[in-house]
Amino acid sequence: MAHINTVALKSYEVLKQAKKKGKPVIYHTHTTYEDFRGSIKGSYVLSPIIKFWTKKLYNEADYLISPSEYTKNLIKSKYLEKEKEIRVISNGVNINKFNKNEVLKEKFLNEYKSVYDINKPLIITAGLPFERKGIKDFVKVAQECSDYQFLWFGSSSVKSMLPDKIQKIIENPPKNLIFPGYVDKDILIGAFSAAKAFLFMTYEENEGIVVLEALSAKLPLVVRDIPVYEDWLEDGKTCFKARTNEEFCQKIRNIVENNVENLDEITETAYNIAVERDLLNIGKKYKEYYEYILNQKNR
Numbered sequence: 402m403a404h405i406n407t408v409a410l411k412s413y414e415v416l417k418q419a420k421k422k423g424k425p426v427i428y429h430t431h432t433t434y435e436d437f438r439g440s441i442k443g444s445y446v447l448s449p450i451i452k453f454w455t456k457k458l459y460n461e462a463d464y465l466i467s468p469s470e471y472t473k474n475l476i477k478s479k480y481l482e483k484e485k486e487i488r489v490i491s492n493g494v495n496i497n498k499f500n501k502n503e504v505l506k507e508k509f510l511n512e513y514k515s516v517y518d519i520n521k522p523l524i525i526t527a528g529l530p531f532e533r534k535g536i537k538d539f540v541k542v543a544q545e546c547s548d549y550q551f552l553w554f555g556s557s558s559v560k561s562m563l564p565d566k567i568q569k570i571i572e573n574p575p576k577n578l579i580f581p582g583y584v585d586k587d588i589l590i591g592a593f594s595a596a597k598a599f600l601f602m603t604y605e606e607n608e609g610i611v612v613l614e615a616l617s618a619k620l621p622l623v624v625r626d627i628p629v630y631e632d633w634l635e636d637g638k639t640c641f642k643a644r645t646n647e648e649f650c651q652k653i654r655n656i657v658e659n660n661v662e663n664l665d666e667i668t669e670t671a672y673n674i675a676v677e678r679d680l681l682n683i684g685k686k687y688k689e690y691y692e693y694i695l696n697q698k699n700r
Contacts, residue, residue: 402694406464408432408455416461425694428462430455430476430487435605439533442563456480464694468492468608470472471629488690493683494613496675498586501594501618509591517579521550522657525596527589527611528555530580530601532567535602535625538646540570542600543578545650549657550577551600552588557582591619601625602649617675619668621656623649640672 404427405412419426434452438444459480465472465487473487481595508531510519523690524546530536530553543551553640557580560568573578593599597613601624608629616623624630626642636642641652646660655661675681 402427402691403700404650405458406428406431407612408451408458413458414460420461425463427464427466427690427694428459430465430467430472430480431607431623433472433480433607436533436607440529440531442564452480456482460485462691464488466490466690469629472607490608490686490690491678491683492608493678493680494610494617494675495681496617499593499614499617499673500589501677502590503619505591505643506594509588509593512579512588512591517550517577519550519595521577522658523550523552523553523592523596524598524653525552525554525592526600526602527553527614528601529559530555530563530567530571532564533603533605535604536567536570538602538649539600540575540578541646542649542653544575545646545652546630546676547577548651549597549668551575551576551579552592552596553580554584555580555582562573564628568581569678590618593620598623598653600649600653603627604631606625607639613675613678616671620671620697621661621664621668622671623652633674634671637667639667639674646676668682 403415403416406429407652410560414577416426432451432455434448434455435454437451438448459476460482465476465485467476467487467489468491470489475489526539528534539553562572574580593614598621601609601612602620603609603625604627606627606629612622614626624634624642626641626644634640643649643652656664
């Protein structure tokens with residue numbers, strides 16, 4: 402069988418070759434028109450082309466995998482020309498790697514104490530600094546919560562591909578916001594261990610691996626109230642949801658100022674979601690699906 406994760410031209414060659422040899426093709430629906438908009442320069446112009454191309458690939462595959470129920474329903478309603486089986490399998494997280502670590506916390510604080518005032522409450526996020534990820538709103542929240550320190554971790558190698566307005570934000574952020582770019586995994590886990598909250602303001606997501614990492618690290622999670630989180634993240638039970646910048650600021654302040662009575666219970670309950678989506682469990686789901694597909698082929 403062939404299991405394809407990307408939508409480049411080479412992927413289409415793999416698909417056609419597998420089909421020619423009678424091998425079942427599984428396509429992972431990571432890429433969508435909705436997810437591509439608001440990313441690199443020209444993404445709004447290119448998005449219809451992405452949609453046309455992904456529709457072609459997903460329709461020619463025999464089986465599909467989506468990382469969430471939201472993406473599954475999106476693919477079914479807007480991409481498929483006829484009914485096709487779609488299995489939901491999370492991207493997963495390594496719960497043994499993403500957990501609070503006091504040694505790495507101290508390493509992070511020692512490295513960053515010359516960069517910012519480490520006595521300030523720390524709010525972090527991670528991911529490519531796309532407009533879709535809510536970078537403009539993130540800046541506004543940082544400005545509003547000027548007594549807190551904000552860090553946005555994510556590859557800086559894509560900066561030249563970003564719209565000018567986003568490049569200007571990265572080059573001239575508020576004093577209490579830093580864009581460290583890509584950092585060593587130990588430093589990232591150290592930051593997860595030192596932070597008071599993980600702020601994820603994305604407008605569109607197929608799941609959000611960094612969300613799983615925050616849950617795994619038992620770091621209080623503040624997310625935008627968008628459809629992808631409706632069926633597995635519950636406001637006040639496993640996370641904190643907000644829709645406006647004012648709400649985001651208030652949720653963060655409640656966490657930092659200990660105005661959430663059951664915060665430990667919330668992070669523990671949220672951690673159970675990460676356990677369910679641990680890579681070992683995800684591997685078992687892949688194995689089960691592969692075996693199912695091969696059995697279908699041999700009938």
